[in-house]
Amino acid sequence: MLLENTAEATVPTRWAEVSLRSLKDMEENSGESLELTVADTGEEESSLLKNWTTSFHLHSPWNDFQSRIVKLHPRPPRVKVAAVDCSSRKIGRTKKGLVCAFRGTVVWRDDFAYRYLRYGPFLFHITERFPETFRDFAFSSTVSASAFSFLNPSGWLSRIRYLLEIELQRMVCESSRDSIILWDGVMPAAGLDLDPVSPYLSHILRLARSGNNKVMALAKETRLFSENGGPLPEATELPSPCLVDVDKCVGEVSPSSQRLGYTFIAKFAPDSPGFRLDVDRCLPKGEMVEAVERLLASDLTFQGYPETLRAAHILSALTPVDVLGLQRSLAGRYGFKIVRSPPVRRMLFGPYGGWDDS
Numbered sequence: 001m002l003l004e005n006t007a008e009a010t011v012p013t014r015w016a017e018v019s020l021r022s023l024k025d026m027e028e029n030s031g032e033s034l035e036l037t038v039a040d041t042g043e044e045e046s047s048l049l050k051n052w053t054t055s056f057h058l059h060s061p062w063n064d065f066q067s068r069i070v071k072l073h074p075r076p077p078r079v080k081v082a083a084v085d086c087s088s089r090k091i092g093r094t095k096k097g098l099v100c101a102f103r104g105t106v107v108w109r110d111d112f113a114y115r116y117l118r119y120g121p122f123l124f125h126i127t128e129r130f131p132e133t134f135r136d137f138a139f140s141s142t143v144s145a146s147a148f149s150f151l152n153p154s155g156w157l158s159r160i161r162y163l164l165e166i167e168l169q170r171m172v173c174e175s176s177r178d179s180i181i182l183w184d185g186v187m188p189a190a191g192l193d194l195d196p197v198s199p200y201l202s203h204i205l206r207l208a209r210s211g212n213n214k215v216m217a218l219a220k221e222t223r224l225f226s227e228n229g230g231p232l233p234e235a236t237e238l239p240s241p242c243l244v245d246v247d248k249c250v251g252e253v254s255p256s257s258q259r260l261g262y263t264f265i266a267k268f269a270p271d272s273p274g275f276r277l278d279v280d281r282c283l284p285k286g287e288m289v290e291a292v293e294r295l296l297a298s299d300l301t302f303q304g305y306p307e308t309l310r311a312a313h314i315l316s317a318l319t320p321v322d323v324l325g326l327q328r329s330l331a332g333r334y335g336f337k338i339v340r341s342p343p344v345r346r347m348l349f350g351p352y353g354g355w356d357d358s
C-alpha cells in the first residue's frame with residue numbers, strides 16, 4: 001500500500017485552496033456577527049445517500065432463503081485493509097451564507113498496526129457565489145456540471161462532503177495494491193440522474209481493479225422491507241459468519257440505471273444485526289465471496305463491523321470541542337462576534353418542536 005507516499009500531495013492542497021477562496025468573502029465582513037446554529041454540534045447526513053443507506057426493498061418473494069445463504073470461513077493469507085469515511089458540521093451562519101467544516105479520514109491496517117491520515121477540517125463559506133468558486137475547482141474535469149447546481153447552502157453541505165469522500169476513495173484505490181478497500185454506506189447506481197458523479201465512481205472502481213483491489217461498501221444501518229408482504233428472517237436466525245445473496249431481490253432505481261455493487265446481507269458475528277454489503281459488481285461472484293473471507297482473516301470485527309471502517313468513522317468525526325475551536329478561530333481571525341441563535345422551533349412548539357433547528 002502506497003498511501004504514505006501519495007496522500008500528502010494530492011487531496012489536501014486542492015481542498016485547502018478552494019477553502020481559502022471561499023473564506024475571502026469573510027474578510028470583507030470583519031466585525032459582523034457569526035450566528036451559531038442550534039445544530040452546530042450535529043453531524044450532517046448526506047441526503048444523496050441517506051435513503052440508500054438506511055433501507056432497501058426486496059422485490060422478489062423470499063421463498064428460497066436457505067439457498068441464498070453463503071457460509072464464510074476466514075481465508076488466509078492476510079491482506080491489507082483500507083477504509084474511507086468523511087463527516088461534516090455546520091459551524092455558523094453569516095449575513096451572506098453558511099460556514100461549514102469537513103473532515104475526511106483514511107485508515108489502513110498493515111502487518112503491524114492500524115495507521116491513519118486525517119484531512120481537514122476544511123472550512124467553507126457557502127454563499128451565492130460559492131458555486132462559481134467551486135466550479136473552477138479540479139472536480140470540473142471529472143464530474144458532471146450538474147454536480148454544481150445546488151444553490152441552496154444546505155444542498156451544498158451534503159454535496160461537498162460527498163465529493164470529498166469520493167476524492168479520498170479515488171486516492172486510496174489509485175495508490176493501493178492487492179488490498180481490500182471499504183467504503184461507508186452503499187454503492188449507488190450508475191446512470192442515476194440524481195447522482196451525477198456516479199460515472200466517476202465507475203472510473204474509481206476500474207482504478208481499484210487495475211491494482212487487484214477489492215472494493216466493498218458497508219452500510220451502518222440496514223432495514224429490510226418486503227414489497228410482497230412475505231416474512232423476512234431475523235438477523236438472529238442467520239448463521240455466522242455468512243452472506244445472504246439478495247442482489248436479485250433488490251430492484252433497480254430506474255430502468256436506465258445499473259447498481260455498481262452486488263448486494264448481500266452480511267453477518268460476521270453472532271451478535272451482529274446484519275449489514276448491507278455491496279461488492280464491486282464487475283468481480284466474479286466467487287472472487288466476491290473470497291474477498292469477504294479474506295477480510296474476515298485480515299481485520300478485526302466487533303459486533304460484526306470491521307474495525308478499520310469503525311476507526312475511519314471515529315477519526316473523521318468533528319466533535320463538539322472541534323466545532324467550538326473552529327468557531328473561536330474564526331472569531332479571532334475575522335473579528336466575528338459569536339452570537340448563539342435562539343431555538344425558535346422549541347420556543348414556539350416546546351417539546352413538539354424537535355431538537356434540530358436547521
